[in-house]
Structure formats: structure tokens, C-alpha cells
Amino acid sequence: MSKTRKGRANAVDIHVGKKLRTIRVLRGLSQQKLGKKVGITFQQIQKYEHGTNRISAGRLYELANILEISVLDFYEGLGDLRRSTGIPCLTKEEVTWLKALNDLQSQKIKKKLCHLVLAVTEEIKKA
Secondary structure, three states, rough: OOOOOOOOOOHHHHHHHHHHHHHHHOOOOOOOHHHHOOOOHHHHHHHHOOOOOOOOOHHHHHHHHHHOOOOHHHHHOOOOOOOOOOEEEHHHHHHHHHHHHHOOOOOOHHHHHHHHOOOOOOHHHEE
């Protein structure tokens, strides 16, 4: 693990923040809604997600409970963990796509959009 100044986020903190963002988006929660459930501002959630601020052990436990996951899920992808849930660490673009998809109200449109993306992906693979 890299050394950092006291209180400064390091690579692990950044990874955990990205996982927090991914799981939050997958759960369909805004930063504001999650912050309200935890009792903090959306700006603090934003700082956690960007790795600007470190997440304390107690806060991480609280977030895991609210998001209905294990604390270990935040660390998946960092190394040898005992258990894996398969929650990926997504890129900014992937999170944007997921958020846009979650914002759609119609399940029918969501399904059609997924089929379209899969069809385009298959055509690109063939080319």
C-alpha cells in the first residue's frame, strides 16, 4: 500500500470510492438520497466517491448496511479476498450509461435499448 500524508486518500481509498459510486448507481440512488440516508451531505458522498476524503471504518460499515452489501464488496478487485460478489469497478462512462438507463421509467424501452446495444456490439465484433 502506498504511503500518504495523514488523512489523505490513497489508491485503496480511491478504489473504495469508485466502488461506492458504482454500487450507489446500481441501486438507483442519487448522491443526495444516499447522503440523506447516512445523515451527511451529498458533497461528502461526492468526496468519498472521488477519493478526496477517506471513508472511516464506521461509515463504511454504515454505507454497506444501507446498500445491502458486505464491507468486503468495497475492496473487491484489490487482491486476494475471501469472497467475491462480482460487482465491478466501473469507468466514468459506464456509470453514466447505467445512470441514464436507471433514469428511464419504461421497462419496455430499457429492454429495447439493451437489445440495440447488444446488436451493435455483435456487429462491431464481426467487423
